[in-house]
Amino acid sequence: MATILDIARLSGVSKSTVSRVINNHPHVSEDSRKRVMKAIEELSFVRNARGVHLRIKSTNTIGVTIPVLDHPYFSPLVSKIAEKCRKAGYKIVIFQTYYSIDEEYEIYEKLTENELDAVIITHTLLSEEEIKQRVGDKIVMVCNEPLQTGCLDVFSLNESEAVYSATRYLLKEGRNYLLFCADEERTPLQQQRWEGFVQAHLDLNKTCTIQQKISGYSTIEEGIILGDEIFLDKSNYDGILAGSDFLAVGLLTSAKKHGVSVPKELSIIGFDNHPICLTTFPALSSIQNQTEMMVNDLVTCLLDRLGQKKFSTIRRVYKGELIIRGT
Structure with missing residues (x-):
């Protein structure tokens, strides 16, 4: 007996497309519908009403x-x-x-x-x-x-507003060159955070460039690696907005290792306000999620x-x- 998988293979479409055709789903192209119906005819497919009933339960x-x-x-x-x-x-x-x-x-x-x-x-x-x-x-x-x-x-x-507030705070505290850290910058969430970061600079007449954005880091271990790169390179960042508290903890650990004083020389703000923020010294500033x-x-x-x-x-x-x- 032919199955939905057999029909999908013969018609060259996905199983979900076959399922949508069988169940008269409107979001199917006419070409795909014709190919599926042709495959059904060739394979003499008979829809199992009892099986369909069980599936939609x-x-x-x-x-x-x-x-x-x-x-x-x-x-x-x-x-x-x-x-x-x-x-x-x-x-x-x-x-x-x-x-x-x-x-x-x-x-x-x-x-x-x-x-x-x-x-x-x-x-x-x-x-x-x-x-x-x-x-x-x-x-x-x-x-x-x-x-x-x-x-x-x-x-x-409100990702944009959250990062905007944190960025504005650091800039008004006299931090002049901030780094924005994202884990996966392609997502709408990270894009909105970056927009908030940029807007805070614009509103305070501060320069902001794409070089101030870095992505691909989210864990404690990755924070240490990133921190080692930054501090060995003697970069002039004086503030970092980390995409997570765990990344921020890694950055703080690396800063201590390289003799960078926090918060005297460098400010760090995490994201989500996990309990780990209370275990560091100094205690980690963060953005409270809801x-x-x-x-x-x-x-x-x-x-x-x-x-x-x-x-x-x-x-x-x-x-x-x-x-x-x-x-």
Whole structure:
């Protein structure tokens, strides 16, 4: 008996496209639809009504996208999401995308093939339009990534404003040459942070160049490596906005190793205000995220969507808080 996989191979399209054709999904090109229907005819495919019924039944499973599991921010974020969903009777499946668009596509295929009830996106390299094209009317929610969307529920921090405030603070404190650190600069989140960094310079009539942005660092170990490069090179940075608290801790460790006085010669501000900020000396300044509030609102909305409640798309933006300590 022919399967959906057989049809996909013969027609040269993905399994999710075959599934969309079989289920009369509107977001399929006419060319793809014709190829699938031709393959169905050639293979004498018979749709198993009982199987379809079983597939569209609730799985009580929510997919969560995450770039890498050991990321210092995403790991605790997903832990909070999993805890809230478990209490509501849903289990979580974590999908690592490894910053790959193809990996994202595979997750959305599982959603359209009814292997998942919904997907929570914590990180994406795709636009709203690209995501909607893949998932159709399935339930997708965005947590953390600040997509400017009109048809997906989004819960995110005001990244631009948070970095703007921290940058402005350092500049007004007399820091003249700041370094901005991003982990994966292609994402909307990191782009908004950079915009806030640049705008703070513009508003205070300070020069800001692309040379003040660096990416690809997020862990303590990477912070030490980056710090060693900066301090051995005798660069004239006198302030650093790190993309995470863990990166900031690594930079602080390296600064001490190279005899750079913090905060006398160099200021460092982390991001997310993890408890690790209280373990360093001096204690690490950071930007407080609103993860707990964000996850609570997200899961409440998710449960309403799964319960088939009808309401307008939600976009909730949270304000970060600059926590000044010793760095």
